[in-house]
Amino acid sequence: MKKDKVQMKSIRAKMLTWFGATLGILMLVFGFITYSNIKGTVIPLTQDLSQEILKARSAEVGRLIQGYLNEVKVLVGSDLIRSGNLETIGQDLLKNAEEINPDFEMILFADTRGEYITNTGDRGNVADRDYWVSIMENGASHAISDTMISKATSQSVFALAHAVTNEQGERIGIVAATVTLTTLSQIVQSINIGHSGISWIVDSSGLQVAHPDPTLTMKLNFLKSSAAGYQGLEAIGEKIIQGEAGQGLYVRPNGERFIAIFNPIPNTPGWSFGIAMLHSEFMERPEKLISNIAWLMVAMLLAMLLVIALLSGKISAPVLLLKKGVAEASTGNLDHRLDIHTGDEIQELADAFNRMTGDLKEHITRLTETTAAKERIQSELKIATDIQASLLPRIFPAFPERPEFDIFAAMDPAKEVGGDFYDFFFINQTNLCFLIADVSDKGVPAALYMMVAKTLLKSEGQRLGEPDRILAAVNNILAEGNDSCMFATVFCAILNTENGEVRFANAGHNPPLLIDAQGIHYLAMKSGFVLGPMEDTVYETERLVMQPGDTLFLYTDGVTEAANLENELYGEAQLLNSLKQKQGEPLASILQLIRAEVMKHANGAAQSDDVTMVAITYRGRPEA
Template sequence: MSASLNGRPDAHAPAGPPAGERAAGAQAPEPVARVRWRDSLRTRMVLWSSVLNAGLLLVTALAFYAGARALIVQNARAEADSLARQTVRSLEATLESVQVSGRTLAASATGVGAQPANLRSLLVASLAGDPDITGAMVIVEPQAMPGDADGFTWYIRRDGDTLVEQSVADLGYDYRTMPWYVRTVASARPWWDEPYANAATGGEYFATYNLPLRRPGDPPNAPAVGMVSLDVPMERLAHLLAGSSGAGLQSMLFSPEGLAVVHPDADTQMRRSAAELAAMPGREDLAPLVQAIATHTPATLDHRGLDGDARRTVVLPVADSGWSYALGVSERYFLHRLDRIALAVALAGLLTLLLALWLARRYSHALAVPIEQLTDSAHHFSQGDFDYPLPHVQRDDEVGVMARAFDAARGSIKGQLHEIGQMASARQKLESELSIARDIQQSMLPAGRAFDTAHMHVEAHALLEPASEVGGDFYQFSELEPGVLWFAIGDVSDKGIPAALFMARTLTVLEQQARRHGSPEKILAAASVRLAENNETCMFATVLCGRLDVASGRFRLASAGHEPPLLLHADGRSELLSLEGGGPLGFEPGDDFPLYEGVLAAGSTLVGYTDGVTEAFDAQDRAYGTERLLAALVRGDSAEAACQRLLDDVRRFAGDAPQSDDITILAISRQRED
């Protein structure tokens, strides 16, 4: 360090010139009155300095406490969310295992014939193959299967290491009148019933997965000939939740009808539903829980627990089973240790402040001058004069530590200012490059086209509005051969520069294959091979590819995982074409891209779009959806007008909400010329 930064040599002015000898006969001067300590300016300086330091210490401590509190709460919520998802995956695995066993049993029960021994073997095999299943039942109506006049009704459940078997007719009721049987045979899909306990279950709570039985080859809406049910003990599901309970965490499991199957409150478990809990006085904050369970959607809510503690609860649906899992986190539990540490730190700070006050009283004179000099240097630093001399850097006491801390801070601030300047320059360069990339990307997309032939006017137009500077959506149309319009619209995974690069590659590959192959399904099949090559980033694109004969209006379409196009008829009626699609391009080569053929009649418009249209969200996080899409277009519009009308309607719906994805619209209209 240079001498200018080492500080000026400490020099103390003498208190006064040395006293000369008293003149002969002179009277002795009166003694100087000492200033009482409580009136001393030094004492006042120490006191005010102590008050200021105490205030700064308090503000710092409060800021630290607030920051630590926010960080602890954030981490606790993130860990709770991760734990909730992990628990839901365990529940999904268990329930899916049961559902797979149920589907296997249902398929086998109608395929092995009407022999009771075979059906009983299937029941035993289902219990042996899945430890989560405690009981299994098969009901086949009499005369439902060829050669079976008596039907089959049998129930087997585990009882320890043994199997208890009996006919359903021996359970003491007519199964044909039971609600679970009536609902199952009338349902097109399997379903989970509410937990129950009775004599047949040995008093243990079970949940049953019910599947309708249909003869092999029957459609899903065909009358059922019986049913299959599998029993899962609630104790098994509760055991999966044990690892995510305790230590400030509360796990809750709700049945498809909202019953609290697992709940920390014993009076609530198996007795109250989520709706009943929300209806209790002061529990209106549980309304989002009821909504999430009813709609089988994820949700996060802040509410008060039974003990009045602030809680955050994460609600997740368990796949498509109808079950819902909730995990509550107690903020007070995680903040208890922080409060204790904060109290200890506050007491230690108070004692330290008192000790510092005493020491400052004794050594205030020795410290006052260096501190004033350091304060003067700090003042220059605050004005941006970072080269102003900094004294006392070589001292070994607290003043030296403070001086070196000032010096380190000065160097750090200078370095950060330099880095900020470099970052600003780099950002400006990046923004310029992104602007150029956007212009290049836009230049790759064609302008609108019009064709006039045989008294018909065909117009093709498209709009692309990226969510960022560059995006992954694209479109293309061109007349590769006279009278034939080739067109495509697509959406690349991800956003930004990687998506733009993959978009350019996809667009190039599609155009190359379109010049080699005439039919859309062949274009997509060839493109899937090229795009899967060297695609180590695993990016992909959904593509709608089509070919239109301008004169006749006949068109062919093929889709690689893209949204179905919309057809606006001449009478104003809109419909989404039932177009089956293959997989997106880029994952792996494929050739299964079903071809759709149709006719674009006079006065009709074919509209392709990306998911940025249907998945545009407003300020309330509601999606635009297909219903608004079908109602947005008006007959008689040109292709350009149709694109602009749909884009304006999406913008009007989203309002001030930020655009979450690229929006691309491609329209092809066909009008008869007068």
């Protein structure tokens, strides 16, 4: 009996050797064939898919530029433009300067001599410009220029021009719009693929005219890139200027290997849109797939050898039962239980499976309840956000029938609901009350406190009519029963629309900025005590007189205290400098640009406070 047992082990060993060796050879051959086929298919497929994506992106940029040209074409149809009167057209362009597409640097009309006038009042001659020559001398109906330096602003721009004809069909000039390369760079910056992918635009001369890095815009020419330390980029540039779509590999001066994918941009004079990505990232997924398949083959071979070695009729039955139980559970039947009694690990696995399905069922029940509660809270917060937003004036221009002033405001809460607020309303026919406030804390408590404070400020404002009395009255109401010691900072002002006088009082709020003929500066004023913590606080009304064209800019500390990832604050000095750069622009544009600069400064850091701004410009009484 002992000899037979030893002989049985020997036979099983031989079977394992022969079956294992045969299976191993077959798996190796199959794996090699599979690896070769996948490598020859997946990588080209990835390249083709990337090219198709880029083609679609190029078409988007082309449609944008065509849209610009269509806007110019609409202007050409104006009867005033078709009159050809340079002075009248210039006055109309200047009058409607604020209505043009913000992507346009300027709009100009040039006559048959090339003399032009812009919507900013600049004059000059563009008879030497290619787009003017193409339309006025070569007979083209429209033209899009390569990049050039603007004669009016000295910025790098490209122009979109269209011929202008009079009622007799005679060509009398052109209308052109210029777009800064900064606008193009912002467009390409918004189009990225992968983590390292960067977008760019190259013109027909091989010059890179748009890039997220402004130091590379108008600096790098692909056809001369070897002098800058690039390898392989000149060959890519040759394909680009020939209007080809394709891909290419190049090496940066720092040794990084990049793959460039490029495609011509429709509706442009030979421009191409491209994306450069680290070669390692581009090949990461195909190589990972091939590697996973190779490892999967190895794992399959080892698993099959293990199955052959351990195959036994004694354990096959409980394993089959276990498999059926798992399949039953996978269909969603978590009440199914395994009844296995082998006295070994299979039984332990069956018991663990039974415990797992029970725990999973309980977990799903709890998760369903938690999810429902969370959705209910989210829905309530959404309703609260809508209610809060509806309390603030949101329609601009707010008083279109009142030409004496212009006012604009915006709020961006840090959470679903915030504690900042603003308001403006007429006390009587000539006195406009406007205010901005910041409630302590954030979220729902701050929002509730904000609604109470806003309601009180408006009701007391319309009743009392003076800033110091308004703040004192609201403070006494808020202080009563304020056990949580919440408070609000408030800047409250009243504009006399007849003479420009502003009466104001401050309750601990940030000083506003005054933009007048002398420049931009922070308003020197008394700080005052915040509203809410203490009754019978005295506030003082101060005065200033705004001249026509003067602007007051109000804000909360969510602007100046916005922090980036290095915890550096945006700061009052940076706000002052930003307003200097935006001086003279419409109020809506100023607020939007300041918000954009605050977000740029944050550089991805989470918003920690509400961002609220109000700007008011005094226009003066209209002439009778």
